[in-house]
Amino acid sequence: MLEQIFVEIDNLLKQGNIEEACEMIKFISSYQLTDHQQYLYSRYKEKINNLKKEHLLKENINSEEKQNKMKNRLSILQEARNQLYDCEKIGKNTLEHLDSQNEQIKNIHDKTGNVNSNLSSSSKLTTRISSWWR
Numbered sequence: 001m002l003e004q005i006f007v008e009i010d011n012l013l014k015q016g017n018i019e020e021a022c023e024m025i026k027f028i029s030s031y032q033l034t035d036h037q038q039y040l041y042s043r044y045k046e047k048i049n050n051l052k053k054e055h056l057l058k059e060n061i062n063s064e065e066k067q068n069k070m071k072n073r074l075s076i077l078q079e080a081r082n083q084l085y086d087c088e089k090i091g092k093n094t095l096e097h098l099d100s101q102n103e104q105i106k107n108i109h110d111k112t113g114n115v116n117s118n119l120s121s122s123s124k125l126t127t128r129i130s131s132w133w134r
Contacts, residue, residue, distance in 0.1 A: 002028060002031060002033070005028055006044065009021045009044050013047060013048070022048050
């Protein structure tokens with residue numbers, strides 16, 4: 001019967017089911033074991049402990065990788081936010097500059113209207129004066 005349990009433990013470990021294999025090893029420890037069974041018990045227990053350690057190390061490495069990815073993503077988001085802030089600042093400055101240019105154009109248009117009016121008056125006066133001198 002114990003031999004079948006050892007075979008089952010081996011199958012569980014091959015499938016990566018460490019927790020069930022661990023439970024079965026605990027179950028075996030309650031039995032009176034022969035020397036050979038005690039040897040198998042020790043070997044499987046050591047194998048399970050090593051697999052648990054490997055699993056924990058992988059989880060720790062994965063956790064560190066996830067933390068590094070999260071830090072990297074956070075820095076990318078912060079950089080994007082800074083760029084967005086800079087774009088908004090440039091947009092405000094551009095809008096203010098365009099407003100200023102719009103005012104200048106309106107002033108130029110008004111002055112051009114005055115200049116045209118003055119030129120028209122000057123042209124009429126010049127025409128009158130030139131007809132008087134002829």
